[in-house]
Amino acid sequence: MNILEKQSAPARGRARPTDRNGAVALRSLSKTFDGKHAVKDLDLDVQPGEFVSLLGPSGCGKTTTLRLIAGFEYPDTGTIEVSGLRVQDLPAHRRPVNTVFQSYALFPHMSVADNVAYGPKLKGVPRAEIRTRVADALDLVRMGEYAARKPGQLSGGQQQRVALARALVNRPAVLLLDEPMSALDRKLREEMQVDLKIMQRDLAMTFIFVTHDQSEALTLSDRIAVMNAGTIDQIGRPADVYDAPATAFVAGFIGQQNFFTGTVQTAGAEAAGAETVVVAGEVTFRTSRPAAGVEGGNGAEPGGARGKGAEVTVAVRPHDVVVEPLRSPGVNQVRGVVRAVSEIEHDVHYIVETASARVLARTRRGAEPPLATGAEVTCSWPAHAVHLFTA
Structure with missing residues (x-):
């Protein structure tokens, strides 16, 4: 049993296939904790290959929304579709997504290559294919020359790249990123923003990115969903959200x-x-x-x-x-x-x-x-x- 299986509930639904690889659709999604709504009647459509940021202050529901898509939480009501598959009742390991967290969660006793190979090994991917996938993923994040090092021998920015490679090596339809650059200093964060955007464009992969940093969202996103009290106040292109805010909250939060x-x-x-x-x-x-x-x-x-x-x-x-x-x-x-x-x-x-x-x-x-x-x-x-x- 892998790590995601241990964190997830048993499967309670059956997937149905479609060809909309990388599309995400949330419908009337709600989640409460201790009787209070973290997410309330939320609707969101993300197109295949789109970079969408969930932006808002602490407690607005953006990370809960991401965890619901990932399968680390189950909704009280509503549906979640990823690549056309109904996944709200499926455990995390059966969803076509991978998540990059704030903490890189690398295994300190393993080399960079072994950290990246861990997921495919659990999925039973053949060894020869694992070697190819790992090499490709590390080259993508410009970490190929560090394959033999341990995480403790890397800088924060390098560890972040390894965490990205570990998520990408499983070839998910959707990559979920939960404030992955919050621990980096400004210079490293700006460098990673550029690399992340180029990577997403090259892969044509759907990215859903959680951040409270307005400039980060404006720089990276195709569209921004500004969240407030568990709902989306406004979603649109960065220029539209900035120049034509729909509510006073959006106006005050974006700049x-x-x-x-x-x-x-x-x-x-x-x-x-x-x-x-x-x-x-x-x-x-x-x-x-x-x-x-x-x-x-x-x-x-x-x-x-x-x-x-x-x-x-x-x-x-x-x-x-x-x-x-x-x-x-x-x-x-x-x-x-x-x-x-x-x-x-x-x-x-x-x-x-x-x-x-x-x-x-x-x-x-x-x-x-x-x-x-x-x-x-x-x-x-x-x-x-x-x-x-x-x-």
């Missing part, structure tokens, strides 16, 4: 935001380009963007959730804020005092305190020196940078 709570003064009609005016303290916002988070999509009926008098959340990203010497007040701008300035790489970061809020701004470093702490300034932003969210 920084300046948030304001305001009241709708003029509600734009459904027609394209119609403007909505929101007042939040001393700031007047004007935007043609519809309010997100409304039942049924990104718009709302006049007089509804974003009608006149409605309470809304306004969001503006720091890189859309322009900081300049004091000028006359107007729409989409606010006066304030610079409280802090820092220069990071090619950017200048400002913290500006206004009468009722604190505004973060990030601008590109120019020929002129940054504005000084204590300077009275005007922060402004274009109308298209204003996002509105309703409850």
